[in-house]
Amino acid sequence: MNAPSCAELLAQRQVVIVCGTGGVGKTTTSAAIALAAAEAGRRAVVVTIDPAKRLADALGVSRLDNTPTVIDGPWPGLLGALMLDTKSTFDEVVRRNATDDDQAERILSSRFYRNVSGTLSGTQDYMAVEKLAELHADGDWDLVVVDTPPTRDALAFLEAPQMLSRLLDNPIYKLITAGNRGVLGVANRAAQTVVRQLARVVGAHVVDEAVAFFQSFDGMERGFKERAEATLALMGDERTAFVLVASPRRDTLDEARYFLDRIRRADLDAAAVIVNRMLPRTGLSVTQAQTLHTSLADSGGGGAAQALLDLTTAGEADDDRVADLSRAAPNAVLATVPMLADDIHDIDGLRVIAELLTR
């Protein structure tokens, strides 16, 4: 069976996760994918984790926040965009999972929470996944496109859904809370030892705050776990497509292979590979360009012929490398996007890319 086209993917999937190394065009591609879906009549929202306002720039809007901004345009579907705010998302997650308002307030007002919610490693990935799950679940959108941040570990959020439930499963957390509930004498003593040791390192007040914080989660563990499992299932099955963006340059292709590997190690498959910023075609083969170059070498056109030969040769090398990458992802749709004359900073620019992706 042939791999479905990009257009088919965008018509069927409910979640598209766009990944790739820094600067290859992930944000631009994510916005173009959402636009293409909106033009095909779907309600598509694109979520960026990149704080650098690049998504707003690409869409030609002045700002985005943590709830979808609907972008008006002549498409039959709906185009929305939001920029993830980790802190507000974490607050929403706490409110949604708390057993009652008091519990939510206790957690949100705890100093420990205020200190860790923005800085705990992995929080950003985790909140991105929570936002994805929320947008997917609330029924307003047919497609959620996630633009991942420019880090080598962008797929860390494959593990992110379990972050909090893993934390709450953590033996230290269990010891501390069990100890403080006075359930087990042994656990109690062990917990006290742990707490005393921790207190020596980070200070007693920090430990008190941490204990109070973890205790305040009492009763929420199940909710977190179920949510994590549902989200993992969503990201792991046919509803979700991982799309890898790469450029044809050698160094970024090595990175792209790394991402493919990472996706595969998570037992997933990239649904599409988009090679962005391909060199423009000259319409000649290298042999033809060489012949032209030889015949024009001593004429006034020698410089132009040399440039044409260089571009043709570089373009062919791009093609070879792209073919190589494509062999490394045999089940993925391959799409190429040329280097355009200008940066993409409005819907018209995005539409050029959207059309190239779906033709």
Ligand SMILES: Nc1ncnc2c1ncn2[C@@H]1O[C@H](COP(=O)(O)OP(=O)(O)OP(=O)(O)O)[C@@H](O)[C@H]1O
């Ligand atoms: N095909 C293209 N032709 C011309 N310019 C492009 C093309 N694709 C992307 N760009 C431009 O390249 C720049 C980087 O693109 P973009 O921000 O989408 O990359 P990114 O992968 O999201 O980067 P980061 O890793 O920093 O988040 C932008 O200015 C964008 O307009």
Ligand SMILES: [Mg+2]
């Ligand atoms: Mg980006």
